[in-house]
Amino acid sequence: MNSHDVRIWAIRKRPTKSPSYDVRWKVGDRLPFSKTFRTKALADNFRAKLLRSTQKGEEFDTETGLPASMTETRATLTWYDFAQKYLAMKWPHAAPNTRDGINEALTLVTMALLDECPGRPEDGLLREALRKWAFVLPTPGEREVPVAVGNALHWLGKASKPLADLGKPAVLLGVLDALKLKLDGTAAAPETVRRKKNTFVNALEYAKNLGEFTENPMTLVQWKRPRVVKQVDPRVVFNPRQAGRLLDATTYVGGFRRARGRRLTGMFAGMYYGGFRPAEAVGLSLPDCTLPSSGWGSVLLHRTRPTVGKLWTGTGNVHDDRGLKNRPAKDTREVPIPPQLVAIFRDHVDTFGTADDGRLFFNERGGLVSSSTYSRVWEEARQLALPPAEQSSLLADCPYAARHSALSTWLNSGTDPTEVAMRAGNSVEVLLTRYAKCIAGRFEIANARIEGLLREYE
Structure with missing residues (x-):
């Protein structure tokens, strides 16, 4: 159809809940064509293309209502x-x-x-x-x-x-x-x-x-995705007494000579007493630790070694070698560690030494500890440390529960959330959102404050 037989009308806004815009045009005696766009800018752009085609004198297809330049066939991209x-x-x-x-x-x-x-x-x-x-x-x-x-x-x-x-x-x-x-x-x-x-x-x-x-x-389209639960389940959190039993139990895993569990006791202790992520503990090196003979020490975290698989690293190695989570590549995080963890780390170094590159924790061959290895050790220790009723519960259900328990303990001790967030490597907002259900005693404190205010007016 010759372009002289084409009429292009103005853009019309549709009165719908979500604003949309129609471009309407007519080719010859056919019924009007229309195309809907989400924004006015997209509609303007389409209308401008139609106008340029009429100005060039292009032929319009009576079936699609489009000029030849807009209906050129091309290989279908799958x-x-x-x-x-x-x-x-x-x-x-x-x-x-x-x-x-x-x-x-x-x-x-x-x-x-x-x-x-x-x-x-x-x-x-x-x-x-x-x-x-x-x-x-x-x-x-x-x-x-x-x-x-x-x-x-x-x-x-x-x-x-x-x-x-x-x-x-x-x-x-x-x-x-x-x-x-x-x-x-x-x-x-x-x-x-x-x-x-x-x-x-x-x-x-x-x-x-x-x-x-x-x-x-x-x-x-409108699509309802499953709701994401961002809060930590308080049922996985364990107390200091239970932590002691779990750490003791790891020393029995794999026998004394092979020391499959004893090699990782310090790693789990770092996750509980220091709040380390598992990948941070795997990559921890002795030169990054300050371990005095008494009192508090510190650890300078700057490296993570997560288990990801050879297909994804591009290096042929199972472990990635990266900086801290959600931080610039060379950023660091200094974490004070209590005397209990200092003593455990010192004992670990005295017993096992370090890997060739200075790492504290390594497998029997001196290599990096995989997530499957430390998960198996944790599960076996859990069976040894917990009574049957707790074994069937979510308590300490995975190694990461040690970090959850650490952060919950710090918050419940009254430590300022800003300080906890800094040590944990989280934002304060994320920290309080994720651990809100794990902060014990908040109802009693709030109730006492409300009751005190009400009594003032009695």
């Missing part, structure tokens, strides 16, 4: 191909744990965006191909790929739905619901769902920046 582009953009700048999270999110979305094509491999093989090959750098094209995996990747390339399908609310909501599940089909923890959803939204924003969408499709 979600699978786009996801690999997104991964290549994010990978070099992401921490290993973040890479793992991106990989898991992209895998789940890809599995939710597959058409029914002949020759579908088993889901287990598809997930393995995505997790270990497709969404890992170097790419499969740069590595020798097993035949079965190569066939699975080829099928995925053919079966993946177009990226543009995510502009359809029904498809998008289906993907979001898939993020509520783990790779094995069971329900994911709310915090995990939040992380995966954030990755997906970021990927869609990247697609918008590439020109695949005029706006992020997430703005067009």
